[in-house]
Amino acid sequence: MSVDKELLKGSTQTLVLTLLARKEMYGYQLIKELELLSGGLFELREGTLYPILHALEAERCVRSEWSSGDGARQRKYYSITKAGRAALKDKKVQWSEFRSAVDKVVFG
């Protein structure tokens, strides 16, 4: 089963911040982790993750640093900041309220 991309769009920042709250990751790793944890349901256009990360960085919710991963390959690692954790807390509350409201309307 696949989900409507529009449904995913509004919650990508929350998903990204949630994953980064667990450990620092690079872009490709984030996408694979998202696919794995959602059982393949959340499949992003891979490039679109980066503008989201850059926007979060501009808002000081995440910070990034280039460093060598396995072997000689340079990777840009993203980690969550204190401001990012606070934003995530807010987003989780918003999501919970939004989900309850949708459930009430859709399922009665």
Add this chain to the structure above:
Amino acid sequence: MEESALDRYLKEVLSHVRFKDVHAEIRRELTTHAEELREHLRSLESPEPLGGDDAGRIDAMIVRKLGAAETLGRQFDLAHRPRFDWTLAVLVGLLLSVGLSAMGKFGLLGRQGLWSLLGLGTLVGLFFVRPAALRRASLGIYVVTFLLCALSLFGGASVSAFHAGQPYLSVGGLQIKIVDLSVILFAFALAGLLQAQATKTRIAQAGLLIASLAPLGGYLFAGSVYPGVLYFCVTLALMLVAGCTGSFVRTYGIMGGLLLASTVQSRSFVSAVDLSRVAGAERHTDFIFASVSDSSLVFGVLAMTAGVGLVIHLASRVRELRSPYLRTLLAGTAALFGVEVLWSLLSNSGIGPVPVTGVNFPFLSYGGSLMVVHLGLIGIALGAYRRRTLAS
């Protein structure tokens, strides 16, 4: 050589991102991602080396997985849309207006207006200069400033002039107050030189310490206490923000502090201002704030609010920047304006016991070269905010 599908794709993505400074970072990140994808896709296919057609096919698959170039480019453009620091521009505009209005009363509006225009030109020029170019110029600026100071002190009548015991540099009929100017130039140079101090060799670190202390020793040796204090405070701020090691900052603090303490101890202090006893020339330089407040309380309050606001605003912007070099540069600028504004307010209002010689209230006091350099620093600060999302 023929351009690959991935190169064409990256070019198209970047064509939608207006902020050119960020192009290299985006290209690097997407290329790294494409390499990861390529490795993954190859592992799913034949273990044999791929031929030209297969490599092209894999490139096409990568491009498809990355998503539409135009959409991606527009999303990057939104994330990196250049922002202008209007608050900073307004604060400086207010100070300039009050300063120029005061100069009108002293009959100096034409000359100061001309210097302000020259300063605005410098501001615009430095706003667009890339940080990497500024940083590369650090050592050169340090050496040139050092030579100019030495020339003005020991260069003979054709290049040096002394007014009230202060050395000036004579250039084609212009008298440049090189001591005050050199504080800013040295600080600007050290912002670049102090980067990654902890990773340097012991000899290089000792050289940096000497390079940081030498101007301070020079100021105090020449009897310029205020520039010495200003330089000391600004350099400490630079070292703290540049991430210098604790032992380096402590050594500088102790040695510089001892130098300052031994000089300041012998100086007289003034704790109150009686404008009627202030000489004419000092009313539009050292005592400009008192003069402005004396002629109009509204302008005085406006100048004080804008001056303090400018310092707080610059300091609050420091942590918004990603580049360590730009952070250091902005912290130095905030410290420089902070000491100047605070010193002027205390000495002009008689609240604090601080010496009143050689104090400039940024953008208010009369003075050409300082106006140009101060506006140049604002240009760098505005440019730094515009590039706040850049790592280096």
